[in-house]
Amino acid sequence: MHSDVVFVNKGFGIFEAFEGSATFRRNVELIIASLLFLMLVFTLCNYWPIDIWRQDSMYYVDSYADKLSEEGRWINYFLFDCLRLVPGQVAIWLSYLGVVTFGYGVAYNYTGEHRFSLIFGLLICQIPVIPVQLQWPETLVSGFLLLGFASLLARFISIYVFFPLMAVLLFGTFSVFYFVLPLLFLKDLDYKRAVLVFFLWILAFCFGYLITNLIVWQLTGNSIQVAEWRNPNYITDLASLAENLQRIYLAMSSQLLRISLVLISVLVIAVISWGIYSSIVLRSQIVMLLGAFCASGVYLSTLPLGIYIQERTLTPVFIGLISAFLLRKYSSNYMALIGLSLIFLLGLRMSVLTNNGIDWYRANTESMKEEFSQLLPYDPKTVQRLFVVAEMSESQKVFLKFNLEHGIRGRFSEGFAPPMYWLPVLKNMGFKDFRVCTNLEGWDCDYIKPFYEKRFSYELPSGIFTAWKINDHDVILTINPGFLKSPLPEKLLP
Incomplete structure (x- = not known):
């Protein structure tokens, strides 16, 4: 076990008590876990009055064939008649269960600590773009559940089977979740094994895309068709390659800047600074690198097509960056207290944004319901x-x-x-x-x-x-x- 640098004055009683008492640390973790859980309960309750979903949800269409050609979600195609019977609220609860399970699995595989892992799972439940995705609750519930299932499956099957299997399954439901799967293999990860994980991750992504195209072709007679509204730019020469690289840079820079401003810049700077410092002290630079690569995967995967990346699909970016800066194995109680404090503050801010977004959606749909019923x-x-x-x-x-x-x-x-x-x-x-x-x-x-x-x-x-x-x-x-x-x-x- 390596030594941690203590950078606080032990004269401060709370730090001194925290460093010397495992019970005090456990109580702080239980308090933060309870507060994050209450935030999640409040969010779920906030969803309760909503019964109007987006216009292309399964609830409002008679067939999923057109969506299959554009999105490749072949599992949704086969489960169409079942998924459209799932009440929206039930789909939302199941989706959050999948997120908690995945977050817990990522943290526990790395730290081996139950309380911290629960905190981490509850933290990523507060990601403010999740409610936007859940405006199509029945469409994405299978993807969220597969995300949680992946954290369990990763413990029992070979990595050589895991990535190809999950690539095929997630392409059939919600493909962007595939980008965070390497986070499930942080335990005892060194740079040599990290190279293997990335190689299999990328290779399996191509495999999943190929198999999905074959399935779509078998069902429709065509491969996946990129919708025009995504403004695709296929690579045909160096100029088109440069154009797509510029699109990726502009999308990444503008969206990350906007997210940092929305989350409050001071908090974001504190989280990033702590993430860099703690990665050096705790020798967890590989976690930072892996989290950053997972976050960037959402953008880099669009290179061949140059398609537009919608903000509502950025859940994997949040998960990757949160893991990069806040997922740590703390042997020092001092450092754990600081890390847990930042987790709570970030969770609180994201919870506020999450519920603001739900309030906005509910107010708009309820206003339409009221006016239309009168008009x-x-x-x-x-x-x-x-x-x-x-x-x-x-x-x-x-x-x-x-x-x-x-x-x-x-x-x-x-x-x-x-x-x-x-x-x-x-x-x-x-x-x-x-x-x-x-x-x-x-x-x-x-x-x-x-x-x-x-x-x-x-x-x-x-x-x-x-x-x-x-x-x-x-x-x-x-x-x-x-x-x-x-x-x-x-x-x-x-």
Whole structure:
């Protein structure tokens, strides 16, 4: 066992008591674990009233075939009829169970300490992009459960089998979770074995992608098709390679900077500084390197295609960086106290952001539910076509004003300005036949342009939306022109 550098004055009673008492350290760990658990319970309770999910969730579609071609989630394809029966809240609880299990497994395999491992698992549950992913709860629950299962499986099978197997399974559910799997092999890891882990990790990733393409081809007749909205840039020469490298750099730098600002820069600097210092003192530089590589894997994997990386997929980046800077085997109680304090502060800040995001999502969906129920008192069976119409420039201003007035913000989420995103609420009300007219373009949208021009006649004194019947069987739902007449709160403008 190596010696730790003590850099605090032993005259401070709390440090002196902590260093000399295993009981005191255990009590601090139990307190922090309890507080993090209460944060998780609060988060789960905050989800409870939500019953509206994103427009392309399994709850609102009749087939997963189109998604299979774009995403390659072949396990979701086979489990489609089962997954769409899982209540959203149950899927969310199971997903968090998978995260806790994985975090606990990573920490315990490295430290062998149950309490610290539980703390670590509860910490990564507070990652603020997880609620964004869980706006599709039934779609990703299989991926979250496989993540937790991986931490158990890694103990019992060879690494040569583990990585290929998990690559195939996670490509069938939620592939970005694959990037954090090397963290399960930190126990007794030296640089020679780390090279082997990385080699197998990368090779198995290619294997998983190949097998998934073969499965998709067998089911659809095509390999995985990259969606146009991802703005792919295939490598064909040195110029396209340079372009994709620049895309990776810009995405990584801008997103990490934004995350550090949201988490509070002083806290981020303290965590990074402590991570570097403790890695030197405790000789755990390899943990830092492995965590950093896992975090960067999300970005580097896009090199061949140059696709856009959405912030909601950054859970592995958080897990990798948290592991790099806060996952340590503390032989000194002094250092453990500092590390645990930073874990608590980071967990608290992430929990606040997590629940802010849930509050934002709930407020927007509940507002739509309330307004639509008042504006559309029609029997859905009598509505042949429900035209959902919005000019994006106007819709974006309306939702910005609504969020500013309510003091809420969806930092990592897509907003609700596109009219397509209003459909889940309408489907929950029983409406089935829609015509979505974004910027007055789309199927049958030319038909309603003369009626849409008369929307000022249906202006309401309050509310985001307005609606009216244009004949016995067609209805228009659009933005209320009156909502923007009052100015945006100046002190809250971005």
